[in-house]
Amino acid sequence: MHISNQKNGSRQINFITKSEYIELEETSEVKHEYENGTVLAMTDGSLNHGFLGGNIYKRLVKIACIINSCQPAGTASTQK
16 A cells, blocks of 8 residues: 555555565565555564564474474484
8 A cells, every 4th residue: 555645634545466565575675564455564673572583483492392302403412
């Protein structure tokens, strides 16, 4: 969706196609989300967001290794 400000102070909303969205993303410095012709700017991830994602990943790996009796890559193997 492209929002343009009109001279009378109102806003006009223009819906775009998926191909227009892809073209926009290739040249944009800001990432956007596309849904049914509307485009919304996404915020940058914060440091806390990065920590949260890392903690979720670590827990999922731990659970998967418990269920499957595996070890993540980069750890010393105790199996002989």
